[in-house]
Amino acid sequence: MKIKSCLAALFLILSVGWVYKVNFLDKPVNAYAPPALVGEVQASGRIEAQVITDGARAARFVWPGGTEFKPFEIPLSVGTEPLLSIRLDPLPDRTGTVRLKNVQFRSSSGKLTPIAASGWDSLNPRSVPQVEGDTLVISRLGAEDYPALLLKTPGPLDTAVDGFPRVTESGVWLLWVLCGVCVLGLLAVLLKVLWSARTEERWLLGGCFLLLLGLRWLTIFHFGFSSPFWDYWQFPWTVYFPFEDGTLSWKSLFAPVNEHRIFFTRVFSLFSFRMNGQWDNAYEAALNSFFFALSCFGLILALWRAAGKRHAALIGGLTVVFCALPFSWENTVWANQSQFYFFAGFSFLAFWLMGLSRPFSARWWLGCAVAFWAMFTVGSGMMAVATVVGLSIYRLLRDPRGWRSVAPTLLAGLAIAALNYPFMVQQHNYGMLTKSVQQFLATFGKTMSWPFVSQIWFWPLLWLPLGGLVISAFISRRKPDRLELWIVALGGWCLLNAVGMGLYRGGFSGGPASRYMDITSLAALCNALALLWLYRNVGQASSLSKQPRWLSYIENKPCTRWFTAGWAALMIYGVMAITLHELSVPAAQRIACQHRAIRNTLQFQQKPELTSLIDKKAEELPYPDPLALISYLRSDRVRAILPTSVRPPLPLKIETQTGFVSPGVYPALQIDLIEPSWGSYGREGDRTVGRLRARIAQTPAYPWLVFPVLNRLGRGFETRLSVTDEVSGKKSLVKGLVEPDILWNPLTVKCPGKANLVIEAEDYDPVAWFSFNAPREKSTVSVWSDRILAYSLWPVWGGLICIAWGVSISRKNQLRRI
Structure with a gap:
């Protein structure tokens, strides 16, 4: 045991030391200079201009006046993320004329990328620059002619943001392997706990896990999408491409995004992208849901053990209701919201390993490490260790004689909080920031009143069970049991998060958004468990000779x-x-x-x-x-x-076309055609027959093709759509629709080869027609992810069947005892 404890303590020291080394001690080891625009300029006079990078960072500079072209250099401001967009305002304050030529983008490594005179877009249609040979001429005659130019050279032109030590392939794989070993270790512990249960309890608990997973996947299937959304658009620019270019630094993985340091979200997203090869929101969201289902399943097992391995059905059912229903759909369908799942999972581990384990044991040291790393999940990551500190104080107040087993945890929690403090982001979103006591009370009250998030003062009633638990526990003077400590830890964690939301998310005096409800819903779970604890412990004699009369109502x-x-x-x-x-x-x-x-x-x-x-x-x-x-x-x-x-379709070269026309769709359907389509609804309507042969003019990047198809293809009709490899002669037939549909349906088919692919569409049915768009590529992992999500009802039904089977076994055992 001592060896395990020493190894766990060493892991804590090394992990904390590595984080501080990366963020505070590392020195730049790679040559880095801020990128710049360079070239030659001729201005009608000395003119002050400005450049805006990434739509936020503006810098002023001066064009030298004169009749001759003079060299210029405009440094570009770069934040913690690679440069994305460059806007140039050459004449912001006065009229005049500016001529530019030989303009180039100089990257941080010194590489020069020429920018043609036509390589700028005008953001003001009243002021369109003129191109004279290799010279760009910008003129301003009046206030309405304000010239604003956007560089349209495709990027990223430069993915480096600093010169600190880079993330290498071997380094990131070592990190992934370490995380994988930790996950496998936790899985082994969960399986060991599950195997220690009786047969009927195994079925019940296993069914709860299937419900936790299946309900989340079902939400993704019906409300999810594969296209990126909001902040998820930044991940290729800030993580994927810098890693591929060798310019991603370890320090940039810890860089703040708003108030958050999402280290684990970045590392996990990079892992999922490398495993897939395609950027797919639905696939990564499904992985996130699996992780959160595993975290909630671990919480169920911990609470079940804390309750003396009793009430498995009640604890599991409550957790499923408050952790699996789709009221928190934003976190479920948005891939970049995994930080909330990491925050919850790390917090649960911190309560169990650090807050409730014997000090200086291997589990305790690992819990200290988890509490420290929780800081790099979301902005409120310190709430995990703050809750452990509060739990230690509660244990001291409940049982002062046991201070020797609590004081080390309290001191360690304070030390970890001090270590986490330098990583707190002091800059907050001003619009969301609370500006008055009234805003704080409104946001705090609505957060605490979940699920009645429109009510401000409903929370005292909803939190009454936890209050009753605390009062009853202190007056009874019994030693705190493990279930009581778990309930207090969850309640304190939810309370601290509600205070944080009241302080930093109260600018609009609104209730919590859906993405915060994975946290606020745990308050309801905590109070439901408090009722269970009260029901188990009421009526037990108090050590006081006289007790308050109102306590009799609780007892x-x-x-x-x-x-x-x-x-x-x-x-x-x-x-x-x-x-x-x-x-x-x-x-x-x-x-x-x-x-x-x-x-x-x-x-x-x-x-x-x-x-x-x-x-x-x-x-x-x-x-x-x-x-x-x-x-x-x-x-x-x-x-x-x-x-x-949202992927551009593959270009097609039509070789033969009879009967099929573009768009080839029944006009009464009034379909909004964004891109070209070919269909067999021709001059003779649905009686038109014919054949189309088209060559895919580009080698597919992924091994699967997705065809948007409309109306009647296959399944009882003489209509076919196939892809053939001309070299091998191998043909892949696109499986038809289950039934005719007047909406575009994506049909997936495996590429028969890598190149020389030909599409053949045939319609020899005089009463049917169909239409299709050019195909798009799809990765194998994304295809299987979609197929698994399509069967997301299976784990839901499987979970219900497991629970029903567990209940029936339990009932039979009860009858046998009778």
């Missing part, structure tokens, strides 16, 4: 039963109401907006004009900054990894 079983029934009915109504509201309003609206965003993205790729994205509302775009989105979509590297839903 009265009939009163406890009536209150439990009323509280449970209220909570069931609230959970159902907020689940239905989140799915029917915010989630449905998000899906509708996402469809418009996908349409606008595809339209821009078909016709890359600024107006197709700049004139759109924020909710109609997949990323809130249209200029940044334009830079993303212009990048060849980004387009090469895009998921199928």
Whole structure:
């Protein structure tokens, strides 16, 4: 045991030392100079201009006046993320004329990339620069002629942001292997605990895990999407491409995003991308859900053991209700929200390993490491160790004589909090930041009142069970049991997070958004468990000779039963109401907006004009900054990894075409055709027959093709769509629709080869027609991910069957005892 403890302590010391080395002690080892624009300029006079990088960082400089061209150099401001967009305002304050030539982008490594005179877009249609040979002429005659230019050279031009030690292939694989070993170790512990249960309890607990996983996957299947959304657009630019270019530094993995340091989200996203090869939101969201289901399953087992290995059905059912229903759909369907799952999982581990283990044991040292690393999940990561400190104080107050077993944990928690403090991000979003006591009280009250998030003062009633537990426990003077400590830890953690949201998310005095409900819902679980604890412990004699009269109401079983029934009915109504509201309003609206965003993205790729994205509302775009989105979509590297839903279709070269026309769709359907399609609805309507042969003019990047197909293909009709490899002669037939559909359906087929692929569409049915779009590539991992999500009802039914089987076994055992 001593060897294990020493190794665990060494792991803590090395991990903390490595984090401090990377963030504070490392010196630049690679040559790095801020990127710049260089070239020659001739201005009508001495003119002050400005350059704006990434839509946020503005810098002023001066054009030298004169009649001759003079060299210039404009340093470009770079933050913690690689340079994305460059906007040049050559005449912001006065009229005049500026001529530019030989303009080049100089990267941090000194590499020069020429920028043609036509390599700029005008953001103001009233001021369009003129191209004279290799010279760009910008003029301003009045206030309305304000020239604003956006560099349209596809990026990323430079993926480096500093000169600190780089993340190497071997280094990141070592990190992934270490994380994998930790996960396998936790799985082994969970399986050992599960195997120690009785047969009926194994079925019950296993069914709960299947429900936790299946309900999350079912939400992704119905409300998810493969296209990137909001902050997820930044990951290729800030993580994937820098890693591939060898410019990703370890320090940049710890760099803050708003108030958060999402180290584990970045590392996990890089791992999932490298395993897939394609950037797929739905696939990564499914992995996130598996991790969170595993975390919640571990919580179920810990609570079950703390309850003396009793009440498996009740504890598991409560956890499924408060941790699997889709009221927190944002975290479920957005891949970049894994930080909330890491925060919850690390917090559970910190409570168990550090807060409830014997000091200086191997588990305790590992718990200290987990509490420290929780800081790099979300901005409120320190709440994990703060909760452990609060739990230690509670244990001291409950049992002062046991201070020797609590004091080391308290001191270690304070030390870890001190180690975490330098990593707190002091800069916050001003719009969300609370600005008054009224805003704090409103946000705090609505957060605490979950699931009644529109009520401010409902929370005292909902938190009454936890208050009753604490009061009853202190007055009874019994030694705290493990279930009591788990309940207090969860309650304190939820309370601290509610205070944090009241302080830093109260700018609009609103209730918690869906993405915060994976945390707020645990408060309801905590209070439900408090009712279980009260029901188990009421009526036990107090050590006091006289006790307050009001305590008799808590110690009265009939009163406890009536209150439990009323509280449970209220909570069931609230959970159902907020689940239905989140799915029917915010989630449905998000899906509708996402469809418009996908349409606008595809339209821009078909016709890359600024107006197709700049004139759109924020909710109609997949990323809130249209200029940044334009830079993303212009990048060849980004387009090469895009998921199928927003990926440019493969170019086709029509070789033979009889009967099939473009678009070939029944006109009354009024389908919005964003891209070309070919169908067999021709001059004779659905009686048209014919054949089309087209060659794919580009080698597919992935081994699967996805064809959007409309109406009647296969399944009883003389219509076929296939892909043939001309070299080998191998043919892959696109499986038809289960039944005719007037909506575009993506049908997947395996490429029969890597090149020389030919598409053949045939319609020899006089009463049927179908139409298809050019195919898009898809990776094997994404294909299997979609297939698994399509069967997400299976684990749900499997979980219900397992629970029913466990209940039946338990019932039979009870009858045998009788």
